[in-house]
Amino acid sequence: MRYPACVFPLALLLAGPTCAAPLGDANARLLLNRSGFDALPVQIADYAKLEPDVAVSRLLKASPTVAQTTPPEWVNDTQLRPARLKDMNPDEKRELQKQFRQRGIELREWWLTEMLSTPSPLTEHMTLFWHNHFVSSLEKVKAPQLMYRQNVLLRREALGNFGRLLHGIARDPAMLVYLDGARNQKGQPNENFAREVMELFTLGEGHYTEADIREAARAFTGWSINPENGEFLYRPRQHDDGSKTVFGKSGHFDGDDVIDLLLARPETAEFVVTKLWREFVSPEPDSAEVKRLAKLFRDQQYEIKPLMAALFTSPAFYASAGQLTKSPVDLTVGTLREFDVQPPDLRPLLFLNRQLGQDVFAPPNVKGWPGGESWINSQTLSLRQQFLARLFRADTEEGGAMLPPRMKRGFYEPDLASFNDRCPKACAIKALLPLPPDPVPEGDGTAVLRALALDARYQLK
Secondary structure (H helix, E strand, C coil), X not given: CCCCCCCCCCHHHHCCCCXXXXXXXXXXXXXXXXXXXXXXXXXXXXXXXXXXXXXXXXXXXXXXXXXXXXXXXXXXXXXXXXXXXXXXXXXXXXXXXXXHHHHHHHHHHHHHHHHHHCCXXXXXXXXXXXHCCXXXXXXXXXXXXXXXXXXXXXXXXXXXXXXXXXXHHHCCHHXXXXXXXXXXXXXXXXXXXXXXXXXXXXXXCCCCCHHHHHHHHHHCCCEEECCCCXXXXXXXXXXXXXXXXXXXXXXXXXXXXXXXXXXXXXXXXXXHHHHHHHHHCCCCCCHHHHHHHHHHHHHCCCEHHHHHHHHHCCHHXXXXXXXXXXXXXXXXXXXXXXXXXXXXXXXXXXXXXXXXXXXXXXXXXXXCXXXXXXXXXXXXXXXXXXXXXXXXXXXXXXXXXXXXHHHHCCCXXXXXXXXXXXXXXXXHHHHHCCCCCCCCCCCCCHHHHHHHHCCHHHHEC
């Protein structure tokens, strides 16, 4: 894969442009599709003319911190669950469960609507990345409004500051429920959050001791939730204010002090950079590049934009086309965005993504979705192909047996003729595939689009 002759760590934010070589179509496609979801051909053509640092600067500049889609009206409800839950009869409990399921659907529809319509796919991709890093699940939290508020936090800091995000997530009510932090009190410390903040959020395995976890858990005691409004609440009587020793340092630490100790460890930056590398570059991180980027991350006080600028202007990024597997959201949302499909009902898409293994607001466990090649197995590959075959009208009347019914009735059909007019064969090959097809599809028109979408390379990015 050809990549720009010169790329510059931090060029867009810390220095002026130093290279006149434009990205070109292949690298523009790689940048837009890796950073967000599948781009329109006109967007690829636009970015292809830009120098790498200018392109990345434009990409990062257009990164809003709030969603443009109006959320469901219940997101600001203060009542998390009825106070008289134990006194409810079976019918009332069934009605409450029905409301919970309905709100879960509406919450997912809201986020997928934002993914499909956002002017900044990078913002939503990064929000999804942090959702899979700071994992919480609606199934345990059981308060859709808390999951919504957490999503707002993740988006606000998606390209902001990792330190600020880490401090925020430690106080986040959904996280306090998910990892039992609200039960963590003096004399009976709960170690769940202390363990996961080290193992999964910052340091990674092998960089802490069981004693560090026990002492850190004491520091987080008293961090709770106000049951009246679902907001963070500090309960001083439940806080252990005694001396603790964490990572060899002693003091009367509270939770914020422990977060600062974690941010001071070089392993934290390396752990986060490694995950970002696997998300945006390749499954196999380059250890030397990870260390370089991690040092940059720390030197920039954990600001995320400079790190992403360096990642998106590195030679390794442009040499990695086709090395990543599309997640279910990448595939479904990306395809609908690329072909400008605006379905009137998103529930079939929610159901499909769940079948494919990526049900947003419901990661499988505290480690999140493993991603990569795990997205593909015999069942999910068949379902992916059915979705694409149906979308590109390549199936029979009996085809697509596993698809949601409404997806089979025309709700999700793109205007292929119009796409062909705007982007004929040579353009379509560049826009749809990260690597050249072999062999090149014969003919022209919608038959070529079908062949390209059903090519195995379309599953890659």
